[in-house]
Amino acid sequence: MIREIHAKTILNTVPGRDDWFGLKYNMNLYRGCQHQCIYCDSRSACYQIENFADIQVKVNAIDLLEDALPRKRIRGAIGLGSMNDPYMPVERKYNLAGRALQVIARNGFPVHIITKSDLVLKDMETLRQVSQVYAAISFTITTADDDLSAKIEPGAPPSSRRFAAIRALAANGILAGITMMPILPFIEDTEENIAEIVKLAHENGATYILPWFGMSLREGSREYYYARLDERFPGLKQRYIQRYGNQYTCNAPNWRKLETVFREACERHGLAAAMPKFTPEPIARRLQPRLL
Ligand code: SF4
Numbered sequence: 001m002i003r004e005i006h007a008k009t010i011l012n013t014v015p016g017r018d019d020w021f022g023l024k025y026n027m028n029l030y031r032g033c034q035h036q037c038i039y040c041d042s043r044s045a046c047y048q049i050e051n052f053a054d055i056q057v058k059v060n061a062i063d064l065l066e067d068a069l070p071r072k073r074i075r076g077a078i079g080l081g082s083m084n085d086p087y088m089p090v091e092r093k094y095n096l097a098g099r100a101l102q103v104i105a106r107n108g109f110p111v112h113i114i115t116k117s118d119l120v121l122k123d124m125e126t127l128r129q130v131s132q133v134y135a136a137i138s139f140t141i142t143t144a145d146d147d148l149s150a151k152i153e154p155g156a157p158p159s160s161r162r163f164a165a166i167r168a169l170a171a172n173g174i175l176a177g178i179t180m181m182p183i184l185p186f187i188e189d190t191e192e193n194i195a196e197i198v199k200l201a202h203e204n205g206a207t208y209i210l211p212w213f214g215m216s217l218r219e220g221s222r223e224y225y226y227a228r229l230d231e232r233f234p235g236l237k238q239r240y241i242q243r244y245g246n247q248y249t250c251n252a253p254n255w256r257k258l259e260t261v262f263r264e265a266c267e268r269h270g271l272a273a274a275m276p277k278f279t280p281e282p283i284a285r286r287l288q289p290r291l292l
Pocket of ligand 1: 033034035036037039040041042082083084085116156
């Protein structure tokens with residue numbers, strides 16, 4: 001179900017320092033996500049999103065952004081894609097991400113987008129404008145295997161299309177990389193998978209890969225994930241329960257080995273394990289002419 005709503009605010013300030021992406025602000029144009037990844041943390045009870053498959057469209061988001069952005073005194077990176085994917089299929093109809101980028105470009109702000117969809121390519125021209133200041137697109141890729149990505153990320157384009165999108169962005173001079181997280185224990189935590197993702201990242205022009213060799217599980221997301229494991233990976237739930245109990249952080253048992261494989265592959269292919277970030281800066285206020 002898709003429902004249109006009016007939001008009260010759209011641009012939030014990120015508390016503290018964001019060491020992963022260097023974000024100063026973040027923005028969610030939708031609520032819920034059509035990509036339906038089985039491991040999604042946004043399903044956690046703490047976020048109080050009742051039916052995550054129901055999409056709420058913040059139809060006044062662009063007006064709110066037009067109003068909020070010129071008031072900001074610090075120019076800092078705006079993040080899209082923390083609680084849902086801004087380029088899920090519904091974006092084709094509403095174009096909220098595309099229009100938000102136009103507002104961002106007009107106001108000279110930097111942006112960082114996390115997505116699993118090559119739909120982002122529709123906004124190539126605007127991204128090129130934003131990248132005069134700073135634009136980075138991080139594709140979440142957790143497996144190099146398209147069949148596996150269809151099982152665990154059923155509503156998102158397969159990994160191969162995400163790699164192709166990186167290639168297209170890089171060819172247009174736009175900074176693109178990979179958020180390689182989560183890596184699902186007992187499913188994706190093979191040395192071959194990690195080495196292959198790094199190799200394909202390099203071949204397709206990615207600049208960086210941000211890794212995490214594990215996943216998070218908590219109330220709400222855990223029950224959903226375990227139900228999908230029972231359907232698609234019979235027998236695995238018991239291994240999770242045995243190893244992780246009610247833990248939030250579930251590192252892959254062999255994460256140290258995977259990290260070594262990852263570092264060596266990045267060195268071999270000249271890929272960074274951190275992304276170039278935008279440093280926030282004060283915006284010079286235009287002085288009002290004094291009337292004599
Ligand atoms: S794309 Fe991101 S927000 Fe959407 S379901 Fe997958 S993990 Fe969740």
